[in-house]
Amino acid sequence: MGARLLLVTADKVFAENFAKACADRSLCVETLASASQLPAAWGSGDDRAVGVAADQLALRDRERRKLLELHCAPDAPPLLMLELPETSAVAARSAPVRMLWPPEAGFLEDLLDSGQTALAVLVEPSLWETGLLGPRLEAAGFAVFEAATPEDAAGLAASFEAPAAALAPCRPDLVEAEAFAERFQAERPDIRVLVADSRAPLHAAEDALRRRRPAPLPRHLLAAAADLLMGRRSADPLSLGRILLLEPDRAELGRLAGALLEEGYEVAACPTIASAVARAKEDPCHVAVVSASTDEAEAASRAAVSLREADADLRLILSLKRGAAPNALGTITAVAASGIDDCLLAPVEPSQLAFSISRALERRHLRRENERLLEALKKTNADLEALTGFQKKFFAMVAHDVKNPLGAILGYAQLMSLKSKDPVLAKPLGSIESAAKTLNGLISDLVDFAAIESGKLRVNMEQMDLARVVAEVQSRVLVAAGKRRITLHVSAPGELPPLSGDPLRIGQVIQNLCTNAIQYTPEGGTVTLLVERGPAQVQISVRDTGIGISKEDLPRIFERFFQAQNAQTMRRAGFGLGLKISQEIVKAHGGALGVTSELGRGSTFAFTLPLASGPLS
DSSP: OEEEEEOOOOHHHHHHHHHHHHTTTOOOOEESSSSHHHHHHHHGGGGGOOOOEEEEEGGGGGHHHHHHTTTTSSOOOEEHHHHHHHOGGGGHHHHHHHESSSSTTTTHHHHTTTOOOOEEEOHHHHHHHHTTHHHHHHTTTOEEEEOOHHHHHHHHHHHOOEEEEEEEEEEOOHHHHHHHHHHHHHOOOEEEEEEEEEEHHHHHHHHHTOOOOOOOEGGGGGGHHHHHHOOOOOOOTTOOOOEEEEEEEEHHHHHHHHHEEEEEEOEEEEESHHHHHHHHHHHHOOEEEEEOOOHHHHHHHHHHHHHHHHOOOOOEEEEEEEEEEHHHHHHHHHHHHHHHSEEEEEOOOOHHHHHHHHHHHHHHHHHHHHHHHHHHHHHHHHHHHHHHHHHHHHHHHHHIHHHHHHHHHHHHHHHHHHHOOOOHHHHHHHHHHHHHHOOOOHHHHHHHHHHHHHOOOOOOEEEOOHHHHHHHHHHHHHHHHHTTTTTEEEOOSOOOEEEEEEHHHHHHHHHHHHHHHHHHHHHHHHHHHHHEOOOSEEEEEEOOOOOOOTTTTGGTTTTTTHHHHHHGGGGSSEEEOOHHHHHHHHHHHHEEEEEETTTTEEEEEEEEEEESSSSOO
C-alpha cells in the first residue's frame, strides 16, 4: 500500500481529479466530507497519513479556523488549504483573502462595487518596498493610507467612511492572517483583510510547509498538492525564478523590483545588507543582484561573497555606479574570486537586468542538471559494478558447483550405455548423454565468458598445425550437417605456413562458426569452410546459404547475449555467447573476426591469424 493522503471536500469532481493526480504518483487518497473526521483519520504507524489537503469551499469559518489550529500541533500531518480564486472570494467577507501579485483583473474593482468601504491590506515586505500596490488601489477607486504595523492599519481602517485601504508591511502565515482578521473584525465587522503576496504560490506553500505551518495553495494548482505534501520540489508555473535584490537606494530598489515583478520573477527586495543576508538564510533565492556602488561597497561585496559561500548554486550579479571610487572598483576582484555571473553599470535598465538574470538562471540550471546527471551516472556505475560482481560470482559458482556433478552424470551415462544390453534403456541413456553434453557446452560458454570479463581467458600458445585443426573440426561437424541434409565443403591449401596458437581454442572458434552456419541454414543448403594463405596472415572463413542477418542487427552481432531477430525462430540451446567468445579468442591470437551478410542470402564469418615470424620453439 502506497503513502496515504487525506482530502476534505464535498466536490466529487474535485475529489476525482485529486485522486487521479495522486494515483499517477502511486499515492492513495481518502476523501472526507467534514474536517471533524480528520483526527480519527490521521492513523498511526505505517498507516499514518503523510498530509492533508482541505478544500476551502467545504469549510465554514469556525471549521476553517479550528482546522488551522489543529494542524499547528507538532504531531499533526502537514496541511494544504486549497484557496478560492480571488474574484470568487469577494462574497466571503469573514475570511482573509490572499491576493497574489499582480491581482486578478477586476478584483479590486469588484470589491469597490460590492460596497466595500474599509480594507486592511497586509503587504509582503518585498512588494511593500516596490510601492506598486498603492497606485493599483488608487486606480481602482480606493484612497490609500500607509501604516507602520497591522494594528495601526486596523485603527486607520476602523474610521474609514469613503472607500479606503490601510496598508502595512507584514507576511503572516494562514494562522496569523486568521488571527488578524478576527481582531480587526471585532473592531469593525465589515472590514476586509487582504494579504498581498508577491511570491509564487508553490514557493509560498513550500516555505510554509518547511516551517511546519499550514500552507496556502490556489485551488487550480491541485495537481501540485500531492508533490508538496510528499516534500517533492515542483517547478512553479507562475515564476521565472527567485531574485534577491540588494539596493540601498529605495527609489532604485522600487523601480527595479517592480519591473522584475511585472516580468514574472519573484523578488526579495532588501534595502540593507543585514536584511539581504537574513532573507537569504530564511528563504534561498536563485540569483542575487547586489549593488556595490555606495559608500558601503566593500561591505556589499563581502555580503555577496558570504551569500555565495552559503549557497554554491546562487548566481551573482554586481551593479556598480559609473565613476565609482577606486575602492568600489576593487571589490569586483574579491567577488569574482567566488564566482560572478555579470557586472552591470548603474543605473541599470530593467530590460538589461532581466536579460542578465535570465542568463544567470540558465547557467544555474545547467550546473544543477550536470550535477544531477553526474549523480545518476555514479549510481548507474555503482549498480553496474554490483551487477558485474554478482555475475562473476555466479559464473564461478557455475564452473565449480555445476560442472563437476555434470561431469559425473555424463560419465556414468556413457558407462551405462556401454555396459547395458537392454534396448529399452538405450534411448533414455542416449537422451541423458545428449542433454548432459548440451548442458556441458552451455556451462563451458559461461566459464569462458566469465574468464573474458575478468581478463583471464586462458590461451596456451604453441606451434599449431592448422590443417589438422580444420580436419578435426570437419569430422565433428559432418554429423550435424548430415542430419540437416546440408552439404559441407572444406577447402584448404596443401601446405600451410607455421602458426603460433592454441589448437583447442582455434578449433573452438572454427567449430562454433560452422555449427552456427549449419543451424541457420535451411535443409538442402551449403556451408563452405575456406582456408586462404596471405603474405602475412592466414584467413579462415565460413560461408553459408542461410537466413542472413539484417542491416539493423549486423552491428550488434558480437554483443553478449544478443541474437538476431530472424534467428530467434530457429533458436537452439545457447546463451548467445558463442560469437563474443570466438571474437575474444581471435583477438588473443592477434587476429580479427568479422562478418558480411545479406538478409535471406546467407552470411560469411571470417577471421585472420598472423603468420609466425621466425622459427617456432
